[in-house]
Amino acid sequence: MKAARFEYARPLNCAEAVGLLQQNAGRAKVVSGGQSLGAMMNLRLAQPELLVDIRAIDALRGCEVAEDVVTLGATTTHATIEDGRVTDPTRGLMREVAGGIAYRAVRNRGTLGGSLAHADPAADWVNLMALLDAQYVLQGPSGVRTVDTPNWMAGAFTTALREDEILTAVRIPRLSASARWSYCKVNRKAGEFAQALAAIVDDPARARRRALIGAIDGAPYVFDAGPLIDLWSDAAADLQLRRAGLKAGTYEYQIHLTALARAIAASRAMNRSAA
Amino acid sequence: MSAMELTVNGRGLRVEVEPRTHLADFLREQRLLTGTNLGCEHGVCGACTLMIDGVPMRSCLIPAVSCAGAQVRTIEDFDNDPLMARLRAAFSAEHALQCGFCTPGMLATARDIVTRLPDADDARIRLELSGNLCRCTGYVGLVRAVRRVLDGR
Numbered sequence: 001m002k003a004a005r006f007e008y009a010r011p012l013n014c015a016e017a018v019g020l021l022q023q024n025a026g027r028a029k030v031v032s033g034g035q036s037l038g039a040m041m042n043l044r045l046a047q048p049e050l051l052v053d054i055r056a057i058d059a060l061r062g063c064e065v066a067e068d069v070v071t072l073g074a075t076t077t078h079a080t081i082e083d084g085r086v087t088d089p090t091r092g093l094m095r096e097v098a099g100g101i102a103y104r105a106v107r108n109r110g111t112l113g114g115s116l117a118h119a120d121p122a123a124d125w126v127n128l129m130a131l132l133d134a135q136y137v138l139q140g141p142s143g144v145r146t147v148d149t150p151n152w153m154a155g156a157f158t159t160a161l162r163e164d165e166i167l168t169a170v171r172i173p174r175l176s177a178s179a180r181w182s183y184c185k186v187n188r189k190a191g192e193f194a195q196a197l198a199a200i201v202d203d204p205a206r207a208r209r210r211a212l213i214g215a216i217d218g219a220p221y222v223f224d225a226g227p228l229i230d231l232w233s234d235a236a237a238d239l240q241l242r243r244a245g246l247k248a249g250t251y252e253y254q255i256h257l258t259a260l261a262r263a264i265a266a267s268r269a270m271n272r273s274a275a
Numbered sequence: 276m277s278a279m280e281l282t283v284n285g286r287g288l289r290v291e292v293e294p295r296t297h298l299a300d301f302l303r304e305q306r307l308l309t310g311t312n313l314g315c316e317h318g319v320c321g322a323c324t325l326m327i328d329g330v331p332m333r334s335c336l337i338p339a340v341s342c343a344g345a346q347v348r349t350i351e352d353f354d355n356d357p358l359m360a361r362l363r364a365a366f367s368a369e370h371a372l373q374c375g376f377c378t379p380g381m382l383a384t385a386r387d388i389v390t391r392l393p394d395a396d397d398a399r400i401r402l403e404l405s406g407n408l409c410r411c412t413g414y415v416g417l418v419r420a421v422r423r424v425l426d427g428r
Contacts, residue, residue, distance in 0.1 A: 001316035008277060008294035008340050031341075038336035039317040042297070051294065053341050079330070103406025104387060105324045105331040190405040 003041040010053045014060070014139045014168060017052055021164040022141055024050045030166050032060075032075045035102070035110035036118045060113070060168055063087055071137070071171045074113025082107060089174040090132065093181040093201070097124050100183075103191045113167045116152075119159045122193040124185070126153060127214035130222050131199050134172045140165035153219040179203035182266035184259045186215075196252070198259035200267035202229055211263070213244040213256055221245070229264055237261070279343040283308070284352035292339045299323040301339035302349055310350035310379050314408070321407030324380035325349050331383045350379040358386060361424050371420035373411030381407050385421050397422060 011017040021028050029048035031037050032055055040046040054060055055075055063086040064071040070089035072081075080086055081098035088094045101107055101115075101124050115125040116136070129136075129149060136147040140162060147160045154160070161167060175181070179201060186196040197214030202225075211225035221244035228236050237260060238248065246253040276291040283306060292301055297316075302308040302325075314320035316335045323334040326348035353359035362385050365371070372378045381404070388395060388403045395403065400421045401414065409417060 002300070003295045003297070003338075005293070005295050008338065010341070010343070034338075034341070035318060035333070035336055038297075038338075039319075042317050042335065051338070055341070103321065104391075104403065105321065105333050105384065105406055106318065108327075108330040109332045109337065190402055 001042050003038075004044055004047040006041075006048055007050045008053065009050060010056050012056055014057060014166060017054055017057065017166055018139060018141055018164060020050070020052050021166070025163045028052055028163075030054055030117065032114040033077065033110035034114070035106050036114070036120065054166060062169075064169075067174075069171050069173050071169050072112055073169050074116075074167045075111045076113070078102075078107035078110050078112070078115075079104065081112065089172045090181065090201075091175050091177075091179055093132075093175070093183060094128070094172075097128050097183055100124065100185060101191075106191075112170065116170065117159060117161055117167050119153050119157050120193065121153075121156045121218060121220070122195070122197075122215040124194070124197075127194075127197050127212055127220045128183070128199065129170060129172070130214075130220035131201055131210055131212040132172055133208075134170045136160070136167060137169040137171065138165045139168050144168070146171075155218045173206075175201065175203050176205035178205050179208075180267045180270040182263045182270065184263040184266065186255045186259050196255040196259040198256065198263040200225065200229065200263050202267050211240070211260065213240065213246075213260060216244050216246065216252075216256070218245070225264075229267065232261065232264060277340045279340055281339075281342045281344065282346045284348060290339075294338055294340045296339050297335050298325075298327075298337045298339045298342055298347070299334035302334065302347070308349045308351055312376055312379055314376070319408070320377075321380045321384065322377055324383040324407065326383060331387045350382060353382070353386075358389065358424075362386060362389070362420065365420040365423040366417075369416045369420040369423060371412060371416040372409075377407055377409040377411075381409065381417060385417075385424075388421055389424050393425065395421075395425060400425075 028050040031051045060073045060075040062073045065087045070087050078098045078101045133149050181201050183199040185194045194215035199212040202209050209226035213221045280289050299311050312322040314322035318333050318336045324331050325334050384407050400418050
């Protein structure tokens with residue numbers, strides 16, 4: 001229950017952080033809040049030789065608000081989003097999701113970017129960002145590049161991030177003022193990782209009526225759900241659950257089906273004019 | 276070893292720590308502040324919860340070396356805190372502890388609930404306490420103790 005020995009660096013800017021990663025390729029790990037990595041290191045599931053702590057880098061903390069998109073710095077904590085201390089581009093969806101992550105003591109330390117880079121298929125942000133079609137901003141030795149949501153997560157705990165890159169920010173498209181959303185998480189105990197996730201963003205004004213099936217084996221599964229939102233169909237839901245890799249008759253299928261049905265019902269119930 | 280400065284219970288310190296030493300071990304073994312308890316050491320049980328820069332965090336998941344410049348407050352520093360005094364009295368009155376192992380972490384979380392969520396109902400109190408495990412009380416007394424302080428009784 002004690003981490004193996006490691007060295008520690010606390011760079012003050014992104015170039016310095018990337019330089020450290022380049023010099024220590026394969027033996028270094030970026031850390032921000034460390035709420036997943038710290039546990040994995042204590043359990044010795046992870047044994048990086050160098051930790052590059054990016055919490056002191058001011059450029060990773062900001063919130064940039066534009067008309068159609070809000071850019072959140074990677075080290076923005078869950079609690080910062082929960083409390084509305086940064087702009088929520090999603091009419092309250094991100095605030096609600098943030099408030100449901102683990103426990104307050106974890107949310108005070110854990111970060112948006114850390115969760116996205118860790119890419120646990122059962123974690124909230126990597127699923128929600130897929131539904132919202134966010135864009136990932138990465139910095140490496142040759143500069144800045146962006147990665148669109150479908151290319152972010154290759155599988156469980158596997159992202160487009162290279163060993164010498166850091167995730168600096170995520171760009172999140174704004175929902176329109178008339179958008180409806182819902183988020184349904186099934187877990188055994190409050191604050192635990194999801195056993196099943198389903199969520200809806202119903203935003204006809206932006207030509208987006210999408211559903212998420214998450215907490216599956218690999219990357220989140222997102223599909224155009226307009227017809228299913230308008231009229232529930234067992235056959236249509238079954239088709240999507242199968243495409244998400246779930247097998248009919250299993251416990252996993254059943255709880256994902258329940259989550260999807262509940263998410264659709266909740267999105268319909270949301271008042272379009274409510275802020 | 277890395278040299279660093281931080282503040283523990285109001286005292287500025289310059290210390291040397293191994294990067295692998297987490298904050299709770301640093302406090303317990305180097306500062307002899309044994310009020311912070313360690314249960315699971317992987318962020319699940321909440322026993323090691325304490326205040327960093329005014330908010331509760333898990334001290335088992337945070338390398339001490341990453342607390343350079345931070346203000347750390349352990350349970351020992353709350354002796355003269357009026358709100359914590361009310362919480363201690365409420366914990367006693369409502370039987371919110373038995374063995375006491377979870378209590379330092381519970382008090383840190385309870386204090387956060389009372390200051391951050393003055394309008395919390397019992398369901399919300401229960402939800403907010405869900406990150407701190409108590410294997411003795413069954414939580415009823417804990418919820419009542421927080422309720423008692425929120426109600427100003």
